[in-house]
Amino acid sequence: MKQFISVKDVSNVNDLVHKALAYKQQPYSDKTLGANMRIGLLFLNPSLRTRLSTQIAAQNLGMEPIVFNVDKEGWALEFNEQAIMNGTTVEHIKDAAPVLGHYFDILCIRTFPGLVNSSEDYSEKIIHQFIKYTGIPVVSLESATLHPLQSLTDIITITETIATQKILKKPKVVLTWAPHIKSIPQCVANSFSEWVNAWGEADFVITHPEGYELDEKFTQGATITHNQNDALMGADFVYVKNWSAYHDYGKVLSTDASWMLNNEKLAITHQAKVMHCLPVRRNVELSSEVLDSAYSIVTKQASNRVWAAQAVLSEILKGLK
Numbered sequence: 001m002k003q004f005i006s007v008k009d010v011s012n013v014n015d016l017v018h019k020a021l022a023y024k025q026q027p028y029s030d031k032t033l034g035a036n037m038r039i040g041l042l043f044l045n046p047s048l049r050t051r052l053s054t055q056i057a058a059q060n061l062g063m064e065p066i067v068f069n070v071d072k073e074g075w076a077l078e079f080n081e082q083a084i085m086n087g088t089t090v091e092h093i094k095d096a097a098p099v100l101g102h103y104f105d106i107l108c109i110r111t112f113p114g115l116v117n118s119s120e121d122y123s124e125k126i127i128h129q130f131i132k133y134t135g136i137p138v139v140s141l142e143s144a145t146l147h148p149l150q151s152l153t154d155i156i157t158i159t160e161t162i163a164t165q166k167i168l169k170k171p172k173v174v175l176t177w178a179p180h181i182k183s184i185p186q187c188v189a190n191s192f193s194e195w196v197n198a199w200g201e202a203d204f205v206i207t208h209p210e211g212y213e214l215d216e217k218f219t220q221g222a223t224i225t226h227n228q229n230d231a232l233m234g235a236d237f238v239y240v241k242n243w244s245a246y247h248d249y250g251k252v253l254s255t256d257a258s259w260m261l262n263n264e265k266l267a268i269t270h271q272a273k274v275m276h277c278l279p280v281r282r283n284v285e286l287s288s289e290v291l292d293s294a295y296s297i298v299t300k301q302a303s304n305r306v307w308a309a310q311a312v313l314s315e316i317l318k319g320l321k
């Protein structure tokens with residue numbers, strides 16, 4: 001594997017999932033694979049799970065991780081090719097990225113969308129400039145439109161739960177929009193849709209209020225409905241997530257509390273396991289009664305972030321040998 005930006009960088013989703021589950025059983029089975037190699041984790045935005053799980057994964061493979069909070073500690077970066085830098089930015093990506101390419105063997109980057117200009121965000125300008133100018137493998141820790149390490153984790157968690165719960169039929173997986181007070185990126189929803197479709201082993205339904213249609217290039221293959229109750233009927237997994245509007249870009253069009261998953265709605269499902277990438281706003285996005293119930297697998301999901309990252313880093317390290 002040369003980079004990890006989306007599911008398109010993965011030749012076989014199931015192979016990667018099973019590699020991750022094998023690391024879960026034996027975390028140190030490749031403890032020298034990354035010996036004498038350094039991995040940079042650059043954050044242009046906050047993180048708890050991605051930051052810590054990727055560091056642990058790198059250490060399990062013998063790598064030295066170095067975290068750099070660019071947004072708080074670094075020079076303000078410029079990404080416009082022909083910029084006349086007489087404003088607030090101090091260092092051009094063309095100058096900074098090659099330096100990082102010399103310090104590290106693998107570079108991981110988290111960046112968020114501005115949620116103002118959809119073509120700028122959906123061009124993935126920032127992560128593509130890091131790829132272009134570092135000259136080393138780049139791993140997305142979440143970009144403007146996608147969160148592939150989260151989505152790999154989600155497929156790992158569904159696969160693991162299918163085995164432990166002995167679900168014999170093709171599972172029904174529902175992605176449901178949930179209310180939120182802020183404008184939230186579409187990354188997790190886009191990425192989950194893209195990965196479930198590429199995986200191809202679920203009946204996949206997406207439900208959201210009118211106006212919250214995602215970019216079709218990610219959702220093609222899914223059944224899409226505005227009727228949440230219809231969607232939830234018989235579901236084995238319910239993935240709860242807010243996202244802001246894609247077409248009316250970045251707008252919060254609804255905060256309708258009736259879309260929040262509670263016990264009454266969960267009763268429509270087939271005793272569904274409930275997923276969320278975290279962080280979650282309790283009793284806004286997802287009810288405490290569900291989060292605190294045995295149906296919630298959000299902690300297992302978050303803990304699986306380590307094994308997803310370890311499987312990806314291991315594939316990239318093997319490509320460097």
Ligand code: CP
Pocket residue numbers: 046047048049050051142150277278279
């Ligand atoms: N799910 C996720 O990416 O969590 P963090 O933002 O805490 O990394």
